[in-house]
Amino acid sequence: xxxxxxxxxxxxxxxxxxxxxxxxxxxxxxxxxxxxxxxxxxxxxxxxxxxxxxxxxxxxxxxxxxxxxxxxxxxxxxxxxxxxxxxxxxxxxxxxxxxxxxxxxxxxxxxxxxxxxxxxxxxxxxxxxxxxxxxxxxxxxxxxxxxxx
Numbered sequence: 001x002x003x004x005x006x007x008x009x010x011x012x013x014x015x016x017x018x019x020x021x022x023x024x025x026x027x028x029x030x031x032x033x034x035x036x037x038x039x040x041x042x043x044x045x046x047x048x049x050x051x052x053x054x055x056x057x058x059x060x061x062x063x064x065x066x067x068x069x070x071x072x073x074x075x076x077x078x079x080x081x082x083x084x085x086x087x088x089x090x091x092x093x094x095x096x097x098x099x100x101x102x103x104x105x106x107x108x109x110x111x112x113x114x115x116x117x118x119x120x121x122x123x124x125x126x127x128x129x130x131x132x133x134x135x136x137x138x139x140x141x142x143x144x145x146x147x148x149x
Contacts (some may be wrong), residue, residue: 012137015066018057019130025050026123033116039106047102047119051095058088061133070140080136087129094122 025046032043061067071078073077101115 014060015057018053018060019054022050022057022126025053026126029119030123033112033119037111037113038109039102039115041106042113044099044102044106047095047099051092051099054095055092058092062088072139077139079137080132082131084129084136087125091107091122091126092127094125098122123148 013036029046029050032040032046037042067081067085071081098115098118101118104110105112105115
């Protein structure tokens, strides 16, 4: 059985705040791409900040009190949780590649077109991932309140 809803409130609030910060950073980066054709130190810094924040966010979700407890308390969700955790690693790698690409582009004063395209793909992947996480959490809540077995 999943932990009671009340014991997850703090975790849920933390996740919600982290998502808001992620979305703010993503929006700031998207705006940079819209107005800058060459990478700047600020763009590199924003991408690096996103990488750091994403790492902290994923670590929180992977902690004992969040996703990892779902597999033990709700075994039927194990494959979904494992898939989401694998996506975390994939997105970490993609984010690191984006930061490296931004640094290289900045050093070479290259156009941001390719970097912007890669960032857009990453943003879409993260959005889809968050949607799947939300579906998982909703499933857990439905079990908690007895609308699902």
